[in-house]
Amino acid sequence: MKNxxxxxxxxxxxxxxxFVEHWQWKxxxxxxxxxxxxALARAAGWTLDRWLDWAALTGAAAAWHPLALTQEARQATxxxxxxxxxxxxxxxxxxxxxxxxxxxxxxxxPSAGGRVAASRRAPALIVNSLINRHYIFDLHAGRSFIxxxxxxxxxxFALDWGVPEAAARRWRLxxxxxxxxxxxxxxxxxxxxxxxxxxxYSMGGALATTYAALEPARxxxxxxxxxxxxxxxxxxxxxxLTAPTFHPQRMxxxxxxxxxxxxxxxxxxxxxxxxxxxxxxxWLDAAERDTHLAVEVWLADxxxxxxxxxxxxxxxxxxxxxxxxxxxxxxxxxxxxxxxxCPTLNVIGALDQVVHPTSxxxxxxxxxxxxxxxxxxPLGHLALAVGRGATATxxxxxxxxxxx
Numbered sequence: 001m002k003n004x005x006x007x008x009x010x011x012x013x014x015x016x017x018x019f020v021e022h023w024q025w026k027x028x029x030x031x032x033x034x035x036x037x038x039a040l041a042r043a044a045g046w047t048l049d050r051w052l053d054w055a056a057l058t059g060a061a062a063a064w065h066p067l068a069l070t071q072e073a074r075q076a077t078x079x080x081x082x083x084x085x086x087x088x089x090x091x092x093x094x095x096x097x098x099x100x101x102x103x104x105x106x107x108x109x110p111s112a113g114g115r116v117a118a119s120r121r122a123p124a125l126i127v128n129s130l131i132n133r134h135y136i137f138d139l140h141a142g143r144s145f146i147x148x149x150x151x152x153x154x155x156x157f158a159l160d161w162g163v164p165e166a167a168a169r170r171w172r173l174x175x176x177x178x179x180x181x182x183x184x185x186x187x188x189x190x191x192x193x194x195x196x197x198x199x200x201y202s203m204g205g206a207l208a209t210t211y212a213a214l215e216p217a218r219x220x221x222x223x224x225x226x227x228x229x230x231x232x233x234x235x236x237x238x239x240x241l242t243a244p245t246f247h248p249q250r251m252x253x254x255x256x257x258x259x260x261x262x263x264x265x266x267x268x269x270x271x272x273x274x275x276x277x278x279x280x281x282x283w284l285d286a287a288e289r290d291t292h293l294a295v296e297v298w299l300a301d302x303x304x305x306x307x308x309x310x311x312x313x314x315x316x317x318x319x320x321x322x323x324x325x326x327x328x329x330x331x332x333x334x335x336x337x338x339x340x341x342c343p344t345l346n347v348i349g350a351l352d353q354v355v356h357p358t359s360x361x362x363x364x365x366x367x368x369x370x371x372x373x374x375x376x377x378p379l380g381h382l383a384l385a386v387g388r389g390a391t392a393t394x395x396x397x398x399x400x401x402x403x404x
Contacts, residue, residue: 017285020277025380027273028353036236038243045245052247052254061255071261079300086293090135092147094158099182102162106134107190108146110153122220124149124402125187125196126158127180127211129203130309131263133301134160136201139386140294145395152399155191159183159204164304169256173312174331180211184218195220197402201385202226202355206317209340213323214333216341223398225347226355226381229337230362231321234355237270241318248314252307260302271353288388295386324362337366345401347375347384347394354381373401 034040054060060067094106126146128134137145137158149156159180164171180198187196197220200208205227212219228234240246251258268275282292322328326336344367348360357376364372377384377393384394 015285017281017288020281020284024271024274024277024281025351025353028271031272032236032270032353036239038239041236041239041243042245044240045243045247049245049247049250052250056254068259068261071259075261075264075300075302079297082293082296082300086297087140087142087290089140089294089297090138091141092138092144092150096160097186099159099179099186102165102168103179104160104162105183105186106158106160108138108150108156108158110155111151121154121402122193123155123157123187123191123196124223125183125198126156127183127198127200127204127208128159128161129201130161130176130305131203131267131303133298133303134158136298136382136385139298140290143291143294143386143391145385145390145398148391148395149399149402152403154399154402157183157187157196161303164257164306166256168304168306169252169308171306171309173309173316176207176306176309177210177214177330180207181215181218184211184215188218193220194218197221197223199223199398200225200227202381203313206313206323209337210323210328210330210335212342212344213335213337213339214330216339219340219342221342221401222340222344223347223401224344224360224363225394226349226352226360226384227346228317228355228359229346229366230324230359231317232324232359233362234318234359237354237356238318241314248311252311256307257304258307258310259304263305264299264302267354291386291388295382324366337363340367341371343371343373345373345375345398347377347397349379349381349384350376351378352381352384 035044059065062068092108094108097105097107099105126137128136138147146156146158184196188194195218198208198212200206200223205224208222209224209227212222231238241248255262282289285292316322316328320327323335323337326334326338328335344363346360346363348357350357361374364374375394375397377389379387379389384390
C-alpha cells in the first residue's frame, strides 16, 4: 500500500465563478485567522454566555418562545424556497430499517452489473455527522456519491441520525458510538460479512475513528473525509471551543437539544463571506447550479443536535484531545488512535476551513506507513463530498480503495 496518494484536479478553463470562490475563501480565511485570536475567542465566549443568561431568564430556549418560533419559521421558509427551485434530493433507491427510536439505517444495493463482484467485497457504511442530514452523499441524481459507488458494484449503507426527540437531549458520546456499533452489527448481519468499511465524514469521521479503535475486528478499513485527528491543531474551532469563557455544558443545560437554526447560525459564522456572496456564485456557475441549489436544501434542512452529546463531544475531542492522547473512555473502555489496526485512507481538503488540513494530516504520524494512504485535493469541507472536484479526485480514489 502506498503511504501517500496525492490527487490534484485536472487543469480546466477559467470559470467566472472561480474568481468568486477564490475571494470567498481568501476573505473567510482572513476573518477566521483574526477571530481565532485568543482575546477574540474569549470575548466571543463571554458574549455567548451573556446570551445564554438572557435565554435562560426569558425562556428563549423553549420551543414556544417568539425567538424560536421566528427562527423555525425562517428555516422552514428557506427550505421550501430552496426545494421549489432545486432538483429532488436523496433520489437513489434504498431500503430503510430502524436502529433506535430516531436513527435509521439505509441500504443501497449494488447495480446489477456489479453484483457478482460486490458479493466478494465487504460492505461500506457511511457514518455521517449528527449536525446535518444523511443525504449529502446522495444529493441529487447528477451528484450522488452513493449512486457512483453502487454503480461500481459496491453495497453501501448510510447511517441516518434522523430527527432527535426530546429524550435525545440526554444522549452521551457513548450512545452515539453505540449507534455506530449497532449499525455495523446490522450491516454484517444483513450481508454475512465479518467486517465493514467505515466511511466517516467530519464529526462522523471522529465517531468512526473512535469505533475503529474500539472494534478493530469489525472494521475492514477506515475512510475519513474532512476529519480532525489531532484536535489541538484544528484551528480556529479549537480556539473558540476551548476558550475559558465558553461553557458547552451550559449550552446543553439551557437548550436541551440544540435547535437546527442555532447550529446553522454557528456554521454561518465560520464562513461569513461564502454565505454572503453565495447568490452570486449560484448565478455565475450555471454548470453547477443544480448542485448549489441542492446544497441549499441540505443546509436549510437542519435538525437539532443532542445537547449532552454536543457537550461530551466538545469536551472529549476539542478540550481534552482525548482520542489523540489515548485517554478517551467510552463505556469504561479506552479508545486511542494507536489502537486502529485496519488500513486507513485519509482524504484531506487542502482548502478546508472547517477542519484544518494540518489536524487531519496528523493521522500519518500515528499510523504505520503500510496501513496508511492519503489523498489530498484542493477542495473545501463540503466540496470533499459533493464538489465538482470531488467527482474527479475523491470519488475515484475511494472507489478504487473499496475495490482493492
